[in-house]
Amino acid sequence: MLICTFNPLHRSKGEVMPNVEIHGMGKREEANQLADKIFQLFADKPYVDEMVVTIFDTFVRDKEGDSQPFLRLANSCQDHTTEIIQKLRRLGLDVEHVQLQAFYPKQTIIAVSVNELNKFGCPHCGYRSGAMPVSGGGSGVWQCGECGKTCCVLAEGVVKSTIGFNGEYPELQSHPRRGTPAHGRPDNKPDSGGEFFRSRGIGLDDCSCFVCGTKGHPMLHNIAAFVQCKEAGERVVTMIGQGAVLDYREYEPDRVQVKVGACDAHYANLEELDRLVSSGTISTNVVKMARDFSLTPSK
Ligand SMILES: [Zn+2]
Ligand SMILES: [Zn+2]
Helix, strand or coil: CEEECCCCCCCCCCCCCEEEEEECCCCHHHHHHHHHHHHHHCCCCHHHHHCEEEECCCCCECCCCCECCEEEEEECCCCCHHHHHHHHHCCCCEEEEECCCCCCCCCCCCEEEHHHHHHHCCCCCCECCEEEEEEECCEEEEEECCCCCEEEEECCCCCECCEEECCECCECCCCCCCCCCCECCCCCCCCCCCEECEEEEEEEECCEECCCCCECCCCEEEEEEECCCHHHHHHHHHHHCCCEEEECCCCCCCCCEEEEEECHHHHHHHHHHHHHCCCCEECHHHHHHHHHCCCCCCC
């Protein structure tokens, strides 16, 4: 079995998860104030982050009809119980301590089917593109290209991951965003105008020159740049015109590139274009400046 260890958010086994219940406070406001006091009592304890307070909207009365609110502690792991009860007793209320039969923490890694991942995207943010650095046995580790969070993806029919995440083998669950279609990169434009155009530098490709229109035999110098999305890429190709092509792949809808070529004679123009787009944006003016660029200034 494969073991993945790159989820730092995983709660280590055996940590306390004390649940303090407030019963019979009658008024929600007072119950909330009491909850704040409870958290203050434990402010200096490391387990305060694991702690929850449950407010029961109840009225507890005795035979005379007088209110008898109380606290109840359910501590999933029995650590620190004596200390917790001692502290709670300072609040001047009765404290019940119930013995839990068992506690089943929710999965720290979400496991969804590959079908639902395709339909609804990242279980955390709904983004459709990501990478699968580890896979095997009908299970995979998927990392979102937008929020960077990880989930487990299971092939159809697989109900439990064969890949371990810090010792946990996530089981199939329904997609948390079921019903909301996955989304790609939004068609944003830079505030400064133009379009996003993140150059990956100058390489070689089968293309034509953006200055003179020469076609490669077979390769010309070329800039490949990431653009925001397919629509933005189409606008950039129109903006540049001659020598620019869209590189869009169905299976990578959020890694859209525009490629711009240059022949040997116009290599300096391509270098100038690369320099002018170093801020990550391109505009009609930038394209014109690069096209008009000349090493030997004209008179
Ligand atoms: Zn995400
Ligand atoms: Zn040329």
